[in-house]
Amino acid sequence: MITVEEHETIRRAYYLEGKSKRQIAREQGHSRKTVDKAIENRPAQPYRLTQPKPAPVFGAYRVRADELLAENAQLPRKQQYTAHKIYERLRAEGYQGSEARVRLHVSQWNKAHKAPALFLPLEFEPGQDAQVDWGEAVVIIAGVKQTVQIFVMWLSYSRRRFVMAFPSQKQEAFFSGHVCAFEHFGGVPWRISYDNLSTAVRLMVEGRVRREQRSFVSFRSYYLFESHFCQPAAGWEKGGVEASVGFSRRNFLVPIPDVSSFEELNRQLATCCLKDDSRRVSRQVETIGQMWEHERPRLRSLPPFAYECCVTTQARLNGYSLVMYAHEPLLGAGQSR
Numbered sequence: 001m002i003t004v005e006e007h008e009t010i011r012r013a014y015y016l017e018g019k020s021k022r023q024i025a026r027e028q029g030h031s032r033k034t035v036d037k038a039i040e041n042r043p044a045q046p047y048r049l050t051q052p053k054p055a056p057v058f059g060a061y062r063v064r065a066d067e068l069l070a071e072n073a074q075l076p077r078k079q080q081y082t083a084h085k086i087y088e089r090l091r092a093e094g095y096q097g098s099e100a101r102v103r104l105h106v107s108q109w110n111k112a113h114k115a116p117a118l119f120l121p122l123e124f125e126p127g128q129d130a131q132v133d134w135g136e137a138v139v140i141i142a143g144v145k146q147t148v149q150i151f152v153m154w155l156s157y158s159r160r161r162f163v164m165a166f167p168s169q170k171q172e173a174f175f176s177g178h179v180c181a182f183e184h185f186g187g188v189p190w191r192i193s194y195d196n197l198s199t200a201v202r203l204m205v206e207g208r209v210r211r212e213q214r215s216f217v218s219f220r221s222y223y224l225f226e227s228h229f230c231q232p233a234a235g236w237e238k239g240g241v242e243a244s245v246g247f248s249r250r251n252f253l254v255p256i257p258d259v260s261s262f263e264e265l266n267r268q269l270a271t272c273c274l275k276d277d278s279r280r281v282s283r284q285v286e287t288i289g290q291m292w293e294h295e296r297p298r299l300r301s302l303p304p305f306a307y308e309c310c311v312t313t314q315a316r317l318n319g320y321s322l323v324m325y326a327h328e329p330l331l332g333a334g335q336s337r
Contacts (some may be wrong), residue, residue, distance in 0.1 A: 002034060010038040057097035058105065061090050065102065069109055075256075076138050078249045083107070085254050124156035127298025130189035131156060131241035132178070134169050137249050139265060140258040148265075151177030152248055153192075154241040155185060158291035159281050163248045163269045165262060175219055175309040182223065183306070184273065185292075187299025191226040193241075222307050224300060248272075 002010075010028065013019045014035075019027075025035045055062070065086055072080035081089075083106040087099040095102075135150040148165045151173065155161070162181035166173035182188050220227055252272040259265045277289030284291060315323040 002030065002038070006030075007038050010035055011041065014039050055101070058095070058101045061093070061095045061097075062105065064090060064093065065105055066109070069106065075254075078135070078246055079137060079254050079256065080250065081254060082250050085251065125298075126157045126295040127187070127300075128190050129156035129193065130154060130191070131193045131244075133195065133241045133245055135245035135249060137165070137253045138256055139165070139253065140256060141262065141265065142260055145256075148262075149173065150245065150248065150253075151181075152241055152245045153177065153181035153185075154244040155189065155292065155295060156240055158295045159240075159244075159284070159288050160185065160292040160295075161244050161248065161273055161276065163252060163273055165265050165269060167262070171213070171215060172309050172311055175307060178219070178223075179306050179309060182302060184270075185299060186296050187301060188223045188225050190300060191228055193228040193230060195230050219307055222303065251276075 006028070010024055010030070013024045013028075014021065021032060021035050021039065024030070025032050028035075030038075058065075068081045068086050068089060075081070083103040084099065086106060087095075087102040090102060131154045133152055135152065136147050137150050138145065139148050140146075141148075148167060149169045151164045151166060153162045162177075162184045164177050164180055166177070216227075248269075252269055257265055257268060259268065277292065278287055280287045286294075317323060
């Protein structure tokens with residue numbers, strides 16, 4: 001490597017003084033190759049790896065990592081292996097290397113096929129905002145592979161999440177998800193954002209005006225939070241929870257859970273939510289759990305009793321003093337409230 005002064009001296013000797021390359025090399029003590037480069041004045045070239053670096057630890061698991069990445073093509077689109085889940089699988093199979101090496105391999109594998117995601121960072125006041133959304137996931141319950149509905153509530157300030165699975169998105173499940181989330185967070189956010197869920201909105205009116213279900217208004221007035229409904233097809237208004245739904249599927253529901261009941265599935269999801277408190281989100285100085293500790297005192301206090309999440313309807317007895325009512329249980333087959 002020559003200095004910029006030596007570079008200039010070579011070029012001046014060749015172009016202004018008319019000296020040959022051989023003479024310049026002899027007088028200035030440089031190699032002919034160095035003189036050639038200075039005279040041609042080529043722009044600096046980036047370093048290129050001519051041969052792959054040896055990976056004595058990861059090398060034995062490279063094929064297995066590729067198998068898991070290839071397996072993504074056969075899995076539900078929103079429950080595919082992430083770099084972290086691949087790292088966990090490899091660790092379980094004996095891998096002793098770092099997660100960074102696995103992430104590098106996955107990044108290289110995906111680089112040619114996926115465009116980088118772009119995000120606009122937002123800031124929220126503690127306790128002020130939360131977002132709610134539904135998602136779907138494939139699970140195995142009592143030996144039956146089925147699609148379940150995933151309720152997610154996400155605190156905008158701390159990024160703490162609550163995830164719960166239901167057989168359907170009926171209003172009882174919608175309310176029950178809220179009640180359990182409020183208990184998980186230790187309070188009620190002052191405002192919650194939704195898309196146009198039929199469980200909350202009865203009729204869409206032009207613009208942002210919504211006519212809300214009377215039962216949802218009753219539920220909202222019990223917990224005294226403000227509801228905010230996003231514009232149709234405007235997912236960016238609650239992008240935090242939509243990303244959280246995807247995160248929960250990829251990290252809490254991969255590989256596909258094989259459980260005996262909804263209760264067992266929801267216990268696993270609750271454990272995953274608590275474990276996630278130790279994670280530090282990008283651009284946050286503290287962990288999710290530490291941020292939530294700052295946010296918890298700013299949440300609205302819980303009422304003395306939880307809201308009764310049920311459907312009340314009038315019915316007429318038949319001649320046998322029986323009432324027929326079609327009901328899909330919230331928690332699993334053979335159980336009701």
